[in-house]
Amino acid sequence: MQEELISIGELAARTRLSLKALRLYGDRGLLPPARVDPRTGFRRYGLAQVERARRIALLRAAGMPLARITEVLDSSSSGEESVRLLGAYWREQEFQHAARRDAVGYARAVLTGRTLTMYEIAEREVPEQKVLFTRRHVTAADLPAFLSESSELLFSHLRRTGSCLSGPVFAVFEGVVSEDSDGPVEVCAPTLNAVEPAGRIGVRVEPAHREAYTERTKGQMSYSGATAAHDAVSAWLTEHGYTRSASNREVYYPNWATAAPDDHAADVAIPFRPGCETAMAAEYGGEGPAT
Numbered sequence: 001m002q003e004e005l006i007s008i009g010e011l012a013a014r015t016r017l018s019l020k021a022l023r024l025y026g027d028r029g030l031l032p033p034a035r036v037d038p039r040t041g042f043r044r045y046g047l048a049q050v051e052r053a054r055r056i057a058l059l060r061a062a063g064m065p066l067a068r069i070t071e072v073l074d075s076s077s078s079g080e081e082s083v084r085l086l087g088a089y090w091r092e093q094e095f096q097h098a099a100r101r102d103a104v105g106y107a108r109a110v111l112t113g114r115t116l117t118m119y120e121i122a123e124r125e126v127p128e129q130k131v132l133f134t135r136r137h138v139t140a141a142d143l144p145a146f147l148s149e150s151s152e153l154l155f156s157h158l159r160r161t162g163s164c165l166s167g168p169v170f171a172v173f174e175g176v177v178s179e180d181s182d183g184p185v186e187v188c189a190p191t192l193n194a195v196e197p198a199g200r201i202g203v204r205v206e207p208a209h210r211e212a213y214t215e216r217t218k219g220q221m222s223y224s225g226a227t228a229a230h231d232a233v234s235a236w237l238t239e240h241g242y243t244r245s246a247s248n249r250e251v252y253y254p255n256w257a258t259a260a261p262d263d264h265a266a267d268v269a270i271p272f273r274p275g276c277e278t279a280m281a282a283e284y285g286g287e288g289p290a291t
Helices: 007-013 019-027 046-061 066-073 080-112 143-160 225-237 280-285
Strands: 006-007 043-046 122-126 131-138 171-175 185-190 202-206 208-215 242-244 248-252 265-274
Touching: 006 019, 006 066, 006 143, 007 019, 007 066, 007 122, 019 046, 043 280, 046 066, 046 122, 122 280, 131 143, 131 265, 171 265, 208 225, 225 242
Parallel strands: none
Antiparallel strands: 006 043, 122 208, 131 185, 131 202, 171 185, 171 248, 208 265, 242 265, 248 265
């Protein structure tokens, strides 16, 4: 029996979607017509596509991009994987909303000249160390996933080579990370073992240096919280007449994954040397690579 087909106009009436939206979904491969008349170009759809169109509308109402909708709807027939993907998408949106809310609070404080938090800044010597590293250009939205994936990549390489960490993992921000700026960011894992580069993993020597740092709890390492800490350490360097000697970094301690919000789990640090050198100050001054 031949499948009953309906026009794009009838599909629009049944789903309350506009003709423009239906054409867009068809052109993106999300809702392709069951048949297109080669002479007139008229699009016709199967009745089963009415329900798919309604589901597309529901997911678009949640703000989901078309590419993610395709992934959700085509993931499986059981629906369980679709629900899992929808949950993952919504967790990302909640994280981004919380980050933006915190960023608004910090921006309000900056605009009004208020300081919300007092920072205890200390100094320490960091010895020369060999590090495995992986590097990528990432925006603020992609940073958390990059940090997690890169750490696991480095850990896996250490395990395969029978090596071990000799200190906390840290991320070096070679530029500002925001919605519009993409770093780059380098994730580093110190080791004392003889390890060779492999694929995206490089090996280098991190020079000995002195750095200023402030300790942070897990709960203080939100996007705006980290931004404020970077700014605070930068301001401390300026006040003391010190010159930044390398890029900003964040040090993540072994308890990072399991830390409670009030547990010390990271440091925000900036390497420095005494004295003011205009070139370095001009290049890095005041720009805390936020995470």
